[in-house]
Amino acid sequence: MDDxxxxxxxxxxxxxxxxxxxxxxxxxxxxxxxxxYCEVPGVKGAVQxxxxxxxxxxxxxxxxxxxxxxxxxxxxxxxxxxxxMEYKNFDHAHLxxxxxxxxxxxxRKGSSxxxxxxDGEIAASHILSRIRGRTRS
Amino acid sequence: xxxxxxxxNELASLVGVQGAFLFDRQGAINQYSTPMELTLDQxxxxxxxxxxxxxxxxxxxxxxxxxxxxxxxxxxLVLKGLSDGGLxxxxxxxxxxxxxxxxxxxxxxxxxxxxxxxxxxxTKQTLEDMKAIVQEILGEHSQRVISILDNAxxxxxxxxxxxxxxxxxxxxxxxxxxAGRMAQRMRELVDKSS
Numbered sequence: 001m002d003d004x005x006x007x008x009x010x011x012x013x014x015x016x017x018x019x020x021x022x023x024x025x026x027x028x029x030x031x032x033x034x035x036x037y038c039e040v041p042g043v044k045g046a047v048q049x050x051x052x053x054x055x056x057x058x059x060x061x062x063x064x065x066x067x068x069x070x071x072x073x074x075x076x077x078x079x080x081x082x083x084x085m086e087y088k089n090f091d092h093a094h095l096x097x098x099x100x101x102x103x104x105x106x107x108r109k110g111s112s113x114x115x116x117x118x119d120g121e122i123a124a125s126h127i128l129s130r131i132r133g134r135t136r137s
Numbered sequence: 138x139x140x141x142x143x144x145x146n147e148l149a150s151l152v153g154v155q156g157a158f159l160f161d162r163q164g165a166i167n168q169y170s171t172p173m174e175l176t177l178d179q180x181x182x183x184x185x186x187x188x189x190x191x192x193x194x195x196x197x198x199x200x201x202x203x204x205x206x207x208x209x210x211x212x213x214l215v216l217k218g219l220s221d222g223g224l225x226x227x228x229x230x231x232x233x234x235x236x237x238x239x240x241x242x243x244x245x246x247x248x249x250x251x252x253x254x255x256x257x258x259x260t261k262q263t264l265e266d267m268k269a270i271v272q273e274i275l276g277e278h279s280q281r282v283i284s285i286l287d288n289a290x291x292x293x294x295x296x297x298x299x300x301x302x303x304x305x306x307x308x309x310x311x312x313x314x315x316a317g318r319m320a321q322r323m324r325e326l327v328d329k330s331s
Contacts, residue, residue, distance in 0.1 A: 093208065
């Protein structure tokens with residue numbers, strides 16, 4: 001089975017070396033990347049999760065642990081499915097709960113998974129393009 | 138031909154779709170499109186993985202209906218959660234998503250109707266068994282609790298909510314010990330049936 005750190009998993013965007021930890025007026029800790037993602041229209045909140053599931057940063061109203069757990073779980077599922085299907089390059093995952101609950105968009109950047117809580121009004125693919133454009137520019 | 142099999146074959150015949158299959162919560166493949174561009178080992182491993190993912194993600198959000206899309210450079214997996222498993226569609230990354238969704242919506246309606254019919258039968262039996270427990274424990278005081286159960290919905294979540302309500306009511310107005318015993322037995326029953 002491929003390992004996340006084997007080099008076969010492409011980082012989606014540029015590395016996260018430019019992510020700095022910043023303090024907000026509240027007690028939560030956020031990185032500049034998480035903060036930037038939250039500014040994209042259609043994104044209600046964001047979590048940054050290490051590959052082992054540890055919550056690294058968040059900007060979420062409500063329970064960041066829940067969003068982090070979903071993000072980590074989805075990342076792990078993608079890894080397992082990729083191994084079975086012999087797909088080496090994970091791009092993103094999108095999860096939708098039919099009975100309420102925020103849709104979540106998950107992708108990998110550097111050594112973290114990011115989970116974006118969406119408001120459901122803008123398509124996940126548009127948000128992803130927007131983020132990619134923003135990060136690469 | 139079985140309408141569900143027809144639907145699965147129809148999905149697989151769309152441009153950009155490589156195959157589709159239905160699997161249950163235990164990870165067994167129930168129905169699949171032919172030809173299936175997966176080896177047997179891959180199919181079994183994939184169904185098990187997807188089944189675990191669906192179960193895990195459903196429990197995290199306490200929701201039965203989870204839809205997932207996993208996108209890789211090499212392809213796309215579309216996963217639709219059903220009450221007892223899910224439907225997996227293997228596609229090219231650049232599949233015509235609108236056309237796929239249109240076909241999916243029609244077929245998922247059919248799948249969920251079949252499920253709902255099966256669920257309703259099971260729920261009726263579970264409800265009857267729950268009422269018998271209430272009657273046995275509360276005897277002449279059972280009427281108010283039974284009316285709570287009569288108004289409960291059909292899903293496991295709704296039954297669990299009704300049990301909670303019944304427990305509170307019994308604890309406040311009848312007896313604390315009986316409330317706990319009754320609720321525990323009813324919860325076990327719902328767990329067993331779900």
